[in-house]
Amino acid sequence: MRVVVADDAVLLREGLVRLLGENGFEVVAAVGDGPSFVDAVLANRPDVSIVDVRMPPSHTDEGLRAAVEARRLVSGTPILVLSQYVEVSYADDLLADRRGGVGYLLKDRVAEIGEFVDAVRRVAAGGTALDPEVVAQLMIRRRRDPLATLTPRELQVLQSMATGMSNAAIARTLVVTDGAVEKHVKNIFTKLGLPPDDDQHRRVMAVLTYLSR
Structure with missing residues (x-):
């Protein structure tokens, strides 16, 4: 071995x-x-x-x-x-x-x-x-810590969301596809226990969770 x-x-x-x-x-x-x-x-x-x-x-x-x-x-x-x-x-x-x-x-x-x-x-x-x-x-x-289950990439996406970036802007910054960012965002909502609702509302709640660490 x-x-x-x-x-x-x-x-x-x-x-x-x-x-x-x-x-x-x-x-x-x-x-x-x-x-x-x-x-x-x-x-x-x-x-x-x-x-x-x-x-x-x-x-x-x-x-x-x-x-x-x-x-x-x-x-x-x-x-x-x-x-x-x-x-x-x-x-x-x-x-x-x-x-x-x-x-x-x-x-x-x-x-x-x-x-x-x-x-x-x-x-x-x-x-x-x-x-x-x-x-x-x-x-x-x-x-x-509700953020503990997020992967390093998901934390990067959430941090970018907290600065006000759109999904497209996050994709350009991280050099990934728009689809990849959308997948990360959905995972973030799921892991933070934010059920399906108005996406913008969930986005705000996710950012508030990140800022309250």
Whole structure:
């Protein structure tokens, strides 16, 4: 099973490479930043990737953003995220396509090698491996934030709506078709719980929801 590893901490990265090798995995690339991770996934098309959330340059959420980008560029590529923290926004994005092949584990919960290896294999097979704290945080976010279920593109469309843009103007700005924007707008209305009515009224309500965050 071919694996890409991404972690800026050299000791941890090399430790993962050794651990995986001892358990029958082939590490095809080991990198230390988000862009290199995306490049490695594109170049190697691994069976599964393991990525840390916080990497250079800002050490905030570069790894998780890179994971989302890798899933976008290589559709459904299995990814297991390791972190000391729960980054809810991008964790939601990573899980948004509902295709499986995703894991998010907190480092201090990975106490046993056998459990970790099982999680890697499960994600590679298209399953999920989610830390209970990640699940809890995602559920809290969904209960509190009506925008949490929107995709990054839908948020872009809603943000453009908030500036007063028409669908045609949004399409030109985002370089997509009018039909694509219409689909995003309908999805926004559905996810925000705005039932069919006068479209302009729903548009105003959606914008008010966005501005009230």
